[in-house]
Amino acid sequence: MGREDAGKSPVRGSPxxxxxxxxxxxxxxxMVGGGQLARMTHEAGIPLxxxxxxxxxxxxxSAAQVVSDVVIGDYRDLDTLREFARGCDVxxxxxxxxxxxxxxxxxxxxxxxxxxxxxxxxxxxxxxMRAKLDAIGVPCPRHRIVSDPxxxxxxxxxxxxxxxEGDGFPVVLKTVRGxxxxxxxxxxxxxxxxxxxxxxxxxxxxxEKVDFVRELAANVVRSPHGQAxxxxxxxxxxxxxxxxxxxxxxxDLDEALALKAEQLALTVAKELDVVGHLAVELFQTRDGxxxxxxxxxxxxxxxxxTMDGAxxxxxxxxxxxxxxxxxxxPRPRAKWTVMVNVLGGDYPDMYSAYLHCMARDPQLKIHMxxxxxxxxxxxxHVNTYGDDLDDVLxxxxxxxxxxxxxxxx
Amino acid sequence: MGREDAGKSPVRGSPxxxxxxxxxxxxxxxMVGGGQLARMTHEAGIPLxxxxxxxxxxxxxSAAQVVSDVVIGDYRDLDTLREFARGCDVxxxxxxxxxxxxxxxxxxxxxxxxxxxxxxxxxxxxxxMRAKLDAIGVPCPRHRIVSDPxxxxxxxxxxxxxxxEGDGFPVVLKTVRGxxxxxxxxxxxxxxxxxxxxxxxxxxxxxEKVDFVRELAANVVRSPHGQAxxxxxxxxxxxxxxxxxxxxxxxDLDEALALKAEQLALTVAKELDVVGHLAVELFQTRDGxxxxxxxxxxxxxxxxxTMDGAxxxxxxxxxxxxxxxxxxxPRPRAKWTVMVNVLGGDYPDMYSAYLHCMARDPQLKIHMxxxxxxxxxxxxHVNTYGDDLDDVLxxxxxxxxxxxxxxxx
Numbered sequence: 159m160g161r162e163d164a165g166k167s168p169v170r171g172s173p174x175x176x177x178x179x180x181x182x183x184x185x186x187x188x189m190v191g192g193g194q195l196a197r198m199t200h201e202a203g204i205p206l207x208x209x210x211x212x213x214x215x216x217x218x219x220s221a222a223q224v225v226s227d228v229v230i231g232d233y234r235d236l237d238t239l240r241e242f243a244r245g246c247d248v249x250x251x252x253x254x255x256x257x258x259x260x261x262x263x264x265x266x267x268x269x270x271x272x273x274x275x276x277x278x279x280x281x282x283x284x285x286x287m288r289a290k291l292d293a294i295g296v297p298c299p300r301h302r303i304v305s306d307p308x309x310x311x312x313x314x315x316x317x318x319x320x321x322x323e324g325d326g327f328p329v330v331l332k333t334v335r336g337x338x339x340x341x342x343x344x345x346x347x348x349x350x351x352x353x354x355x356x357x358x359x360x361x362x363x364x365x366e367k368v369d370f371v372r373e374l375a376a377n378v379v380r381s382p383h384g385q386a387x388x389x390x391x392x393x394x395x396x397x398x399x400x401x402x403x404x405x406x407x408x409x410d411l412d413e414a415l416a417l418k419a420e421q422l423a424l425t426v427a428k429e430l431d432v433v434g435h436l437a438v439e440l441f442q443t444r445d446g447x448x449x450x451x452x453x454x455x456x457x458x459x460x461x462x463x464t465m466d467g468a469x470x471x472x473x474x475x476x477x478x479x480x481x482x483x484x485x486x487x488p489r490p491r492a493k494w495t496v497m498v499n500v501l502g503g504d505y506p507d508m509y510s511a512y513l514h515c516m517a518r519d520p521q522l523k524i525h526m527x528x529x530x531x532x533x534x535x536x537x538x539h540v541n542t543y544g545d546d547l548d549d550v551l552x553x554x555x556x557x558x559x560x561x562x563x564x565x566x567x
Numbered sequence: 568m569g570r571e572d573a574g575k576s577p578v579r580g581s582p583x584x585x586x587x588x589x590x591x592x593x594x595x596x597x598m599v600g601g602g603q604l605a606r607m608t609h610e611a612g613i614p615l616x617x618x619x620x621x622x623x624x625x626x627x628x629s630a631a632q633v634v635s636d637v638v639i640g641d642y643r644d645l646d647t648l649r650e651f652a653r654g655c656d657v658x659x660x661x662x663x664x665x666x667x668x669x670x671x672x673x674x675x676x677x678x679x680x681x682x683x684x685x686x687x688x689x690x691x692x693x694x695x696m697r698a699k700l701d702a703i704g705v706p707c708p709r710h711r712i713v714s715d716p717x718x719x720x721x722x723x724x725x726x727x728x729x730x731x732e733g734d735g736f737p738v739v740l741k742t743v744r745g746x747x748x749x750x751x752x753x754x755x756x757x758x759x760x761x762x763x764x765x766x767x768x769x770x771x772x773x774x775e776k777v778d779f780v781r782e783l784a785a786n787v788v789r790s791p792h793g794q795a796x797x798x799x800x801x802x803x804x805x806x807x808x809x810x811x812x813x814x815x816x817x818x819d820l821d822e823a824l825a826l827k828a829e830q831l832a833l834t835v836a837k838e839l840d841v842v843g844h845l846a847v848e849l850f851q852t853r854d855g856x857x858x859x860x861x862x863x864x865x866x867x868x869x870x871x872x873t874m875d876g877a878x879x880x881x882x883x884x885x886x887x888x889x890x891x892x893x894x895x896x897p898r899p900r901a902k903w904t905v906m907v908n909v910l911g912g913d914y915p916d917m918y919s920a921y922l923h924c925m926a927r928d929p930q931l932k933i934h935m936x937x938x939x940x941x942x943x944x945x946x947x948h949v950n951t952y953g954d955d956l957d958d959v960l961x962x963x964x965x966x967x968x969x970x971x972x973x974x975x976x
Contacts (some may be wrong), residue, residue, distance in 0.1 A: 183916050184935070204610040207935025224613050226635055269661065307732075319587075387929075400704065463613075469930050484926035507592045512616070513691050515874065517893035520796075521878050526593070526616025538616065 179304040184208050185481055186245060190233050191252025192219030194527040194536070195473075196458045198465065199252070200225050202473035208481065213242045220527045221252070236260045243269045243424040250434060250480045251456050254281045256451025272382065272433040273455045280430050281455040284363050287333040291450055294429045296422060298450050299441070300366040304331070307352040313364040330365040343399065357369040368449055370441035374408055375460035376423035379435050379475040379485055386427055387475065388420040389468060389487040394460050395441065400536070401459045403555070406467055406490060411444075416534075417446050426453065432485060435476040437461060459499070459539075464488070466523040466541040492543035498554040500538035502531040503563030508538075515540075515557045522557050581731025592738065593617050594890055595654060599642050601628030603936040603945070604866045604882075608661070609634050611882035617890065622651045622668040630661070631935045643686040645669045652678045659889045660865050663690045664745075681791070681889040682864045690838050690864040693772050694743040700859055703838045705831060706861050708850070709775040713740070716761040721775040739774040740764040752808065756903070777787060777858060779850035783817055784869035785832035788844050788884040788894055795836055796897040797829040798877060803848065803869045809945070810868045812964070813906040815876055815899060818956060821855075828857050835862065845869060855931040868908070868948075873897070875932040876904025901952035907963040909947035911940040911974035917947075924949075924966045931966050 166360040174345070184207050192214025200221060203210045213229050214222040231238035233256050240263070243249055248270045256418045261275035273281075278286040288301050293370045300317055304310050314326030325348075333342040333355060338508045345367060346352045372395045380386040383493040393408035394401055408416070430453075437458030461472035468488025470478075478485050500508075508531060515522055526538040538561070542554040559565035585753070595615050597606045601623025607628060612619045622638050623631040631637045636654075640647035642665050649672070652658055657679045670684035682690075690694040697710050709726055713719050723735030734757075742751040742764060754776060755761045764771045782803045789795040800818035803810055832847040839862075846867030850861040870881035879887075879895025887894050909917075917940060924931055928951070935947040947970070951963040968974035 184918055200633070201610055202920070204606065205932070205934070207937055209632065209937075223618065224609070224635055226631070226633055226637070228635070250793055266689070271591040435781040445619070478925070483922055486927065487929040509593055516887070516895070518897040520894065523614070524616070525614040528593070528616055528618075 165223055174567045185247035186211055187477060188213065188246030188249045189221075189252055190218070190239070190242070190249065190256055192221040192228075192407070194220045194529070196221035196252040197224055197527060198462075199457060199473045199477060202471055205479050206474065208477060211242070211246055211560075213238070220529050223528045225326050227374050232259075233455075236263055236342050239264060240267065243267065248272055248480050249382075250476070250542045251278075254278060254455065259266050265476045270382075270480075272431065277430050278455055283334050284332055284452075285361055287453055287526050288363065290424070290430065294425065296426060296450055297447060299330075299368045302364055302476045303334070304362050304364040306356060308360075310346070310352040310364055311349040318368055325349075327369045330367050332363045332364050332365065333358060333360040336362060336388075341399075352461065355512065356455060368451075369444050371444050372408075372442050373451065373460070374411070374419060374442050374448065376419040376438045376440060376442040377403070377435065377458065377461045377464075377472060378423045378438075379421070379456075379472070379479050379488070380432050380493060381425040381479040382433050382469075382482045385485050386424055387485045388424060389461065389464060389472070389488045390490055391416045391419045391462065392460055399499075400499070400534075402499055403551075404460050405547070405551070406495045406497075414495060415442070415446070415448065422448065422450070426450075434479045435461065435472050459497075459536075462525070462539050463495045463497040463541055465525065467543050481550045493545045493549045494547045495541060495543040496550045496554040497539055497541050499536050499557035500526075500537040500540060500558045500561045502533050503561075504533060505563050506531045508561050511561045511563070515560055518560075519553050519557060521537075522553065524557070524561075570691065572629045591743055594656035595620055596653030596886060596889060597622065597651060597658045598661055599648070599658065599665055600628075601625070601630040601637075602661045603629045603938070605630035605661040606633055606936060607871075607934070608866060608886060611880055612886050615883065615886055617886060620651070620655055622647070628833060629938050633935045635885075643669075645672055648673060649676065652676065652759055657681055657889050659885070660687075663687060663864065667691065679791075679889075683840065686839050686877065687864055688840045692743050693741055696862055697772065700835070703834065705835060705859055706773075706830055706856060708739075708777045712743075712771055713771050713773040716758045716766060719755070719761040719771075719773055720758040734758075734796050737776045739776050741772045741774065742767060742769040742773050744769060744831070750808075753942050777850045777860075778853050778855050779858075780849050781817075782860065783828060783849040783851050783857065784813070784818070784867070785828040785847045785849060786867065786870045786873075786881065787829070787832045787836050787842065788881070788888050788897070789833075789836040789841050790888040790894060791842050791891045793837075794894050795833055797833060797896045798870065798873060798881070798897045799899055800825045800828045801869055801872065807943075808907070809910075809943075811868050812960075814956070814960070815872045815906075816906045820851075824851070824855070824857065830855065832858070835859075843888045844870065844881050849943075868945075871934070871948050872904045872906040872950055874934065876906075876952050895905050902954045903956045903959045904952040905956075905959045905963040906948055906950050908945050908968035909949060909967045909970045911934075911942050911944040911946050912970075913942060914972050915940045917970050919971070920970045924969055927969075928962050928966060931962065933966070 185210040188211045190213045199221045200210045211227045212225045229242050243559045258275045261271050314329045318326045328347045331344045375394045376391050377389040390407035392406040395403040427436045435457050439455040441449045457472045464471040523541040529537045542550045544550045595618040598621045599622045606629045609619045620636045621634045638651050667684045670680050700707050723738045727735045736755045740753045784803045785800050788800040799816035801815040804812040836845045844866050846863040852856045866881045869961045873880040932950040938946045951959045955960045
């Protein structure tokens with residue numbers, strides 16, 4: 159690994175050195191997955207002078223379009239992963255889908271995997287995650303692994319306050335693996351509706367439907383030697399289960415609650431031995447508590463605002479963390495930063511809309527992912543920042559809506 | 568070209584489309600030259616969603632290390648340029664060395680070349696530049712094309728104030744083509760010393776040695792439809808003819824003089840029909856005038872501070888300009904931003920020094936170019952920003968000095 163070797167020798171022997179000038183000995187970060195998170199990690203890695211290697215499903219993937227050193231292959235195949243890892247100083251991820259046993263095999267080969275499999279399993283398996291958070295005393299919604307619809311009904315009834323009427327529904331059901339952006343999640347109102355989630359044959363987690371006032375995200379970055387930094391807690395607004403708007407910092411958030419959320423995320427990072435960026439998605443309840451909704455151990459949509467709104471972006475800090483480099487300052491550069499996702503609309507070519515948005519708002523920061531436009535698909539995001547939250551929100555929403563085609567003037 | 572086609576058809580027929588998903592119709596920017604300017608232009612192009620194609624001398628060049636779509640070839644060869652240009656919507660440049668006649672041939676083929684040959688020749692040939700600036704009334708140092716050392720002596724004598732003693736030396740001599748970073752420039756004190764510049768057989772320009780208090784740079788970006796934006800005027804400090812430090816904005820610069828410098832740069836951009844980024848290097852004289860030293864029609868070292876210090880960087884605005892997209896806001900994001908170049912020192916591996924700099928200053932923005940470290944070679948730059956200029960300067964200088972090895976604690 160880079161850090162340990164640094165300073166010992168001016169030239170590190172490595173089979174990949176032929177690609178680069180002789181004196182350049184900066185490490186190679188291998189990222190598995192060719193989505194927009196890898197695309198933006200490469201962007202952040204260029205000024206850092208690191209070398210970035212990508213394992214991508216296809217040459218058309220978002221990141222594969224812009225990265226020089228791309229291996230096309232299937233991350234579910236251990237031989238492919240091993241071959242890819244041979245040229246890397248460290249392996250990290252654009253997604254959580256690499257099988258845990260493959261990560262263990264890479265570690266056994268001596269490749270640093272960051273975050274490691276023992277940490278990453280908590281972002282891969284919601285059952286494991288809930289059990290661990292319970293064990294370390296981190297507040298979560300009431301939850302239980304359930305075996306069938308009757309068990310769901312029992313779980314629902316257990317949640318009724320003593321003496322209350324009713325059946326305790328609605329209940330949230332989640333497959334423990336494979337869900338994202340609202341997929342693999344059901345809100346069920348009755349025992350009949352509870353049948354669907356069990357059809358995939360994957361273990362199902364039942365959770366109380368939390369009476370939340372809003373969703374927050376506490377994002378932190380942690381390095382192998384234990385340095386950690388916390389970004390300001392943000393408000394995250396979802397539409398149809400997909401992240402729509404992120405406001406940094408979360409408006410009107412009680413200072414003590416913000417601190418509690420940051421501390422909670424730092425605790426989770428430490429106790430789960432996370433390396434890299436950790437997003438802790440939170441519910442802020444009507445009665446003033448915070449409960450953990452989900453964990454993600456990679457750069458995360460709730461941190462895209464940092465690209466234009468923080469001194470060091472989540473992508474730059476993720477790279478620094480996985481290389482065990484000192485972390486960059488996570489503080490905001492503006493009073494308010496707003497991120498709104500750009501979803502695909504009905505019209506496949508966004509270029510003329512994009513031109514219009516640039517002309518309307520010269521301060522707008524557009525981030526396009528090079529992805530095929532499909533209705534509802536995340537194809538980019540916009541960031542705006544400034545002193546007036548209403549203005550900053552309006553500008554971001556207008557641009558995202560115009561790009562999608564839902565706003566036409 | 569992208570703009571003209573935008574909105575007419577959701578799918579633009581182009582031979583390069585196989586590399587990208589079907590619905591993605593963003594244009595291809597071809598950049599000639601694989602140096603750090605191309606590397607940073609690619610970095611800026613990623614969020615814009617444009618596609619970037621590079622013509623590079625070798626696969627090890629700074630930009631070739633990080634760009635996906637690279638053609639290795641010689642920019643002096645017209646067939647190579649033509650083949651490269653076939654896949655591009657517009658051609659732009661990392662350097663000024665492409666022969667003017669080749670640019671005209673590409674234009675005759677129907678490829679937009681930005682800046683075009685009629686503009687670019689002013690950045691390629693200092694004799695043409697001086698003649699044009701004279702014609703449009705832009706103040707320059709006294710100058711004349713000289714034919715031999717005796718002619719230099721005559722030029723020197725012409726500069727003596729009436730009745731003054733002496734021979735009028737020193738005089739600055741420049742070859743009209745091929746110089747950069749102090750190369751191709753001589754300050755001569757006598758007719759004997761004036762022999763050297765003529766040895767290359769290239770026309771030589773003589774210029775008065777200006778009694779300047781400091782050097783400034785006025786950077787502007789202009790698009791084909793005539794939109795233009797001006798960055799704040801900066802102070803540029805050279806060491807041994809190489810840019811060392813840039814301070815944005817230039818400290819203690821009289822507001823009227825700053826405005827005059829901006830207007831001058833905008834005038835040059837318009838009159839020379841520049842498209843893209845234009846750097847106008849200026850002398851601020853002891854008697855309060857500004858005189859044009861050099862022009863560069865591409866992203867420029869004096870604009871590297873914009874990557875972290877301006878709302879829109881010079882690289883993003885250069886891309887937007889050559890695509891005739893609306894330009895981004897050039898205003899500063901901080902009270903002071905300082906850029907210091909990182910030059911190579913004696914030790915070829917900068918990685919451990921880099922780690923130290925990150926640990927010392929979590930706000931530091933490091934930009935490494937992936938280049939082989941050689942003594943005195945530009946291998947990166949650092950940016951710092953903040954409210955206190957002394958602090959911002961000290962942090963940038965310390966980091967650059969530590970990376971070079973001239974500061975060891």
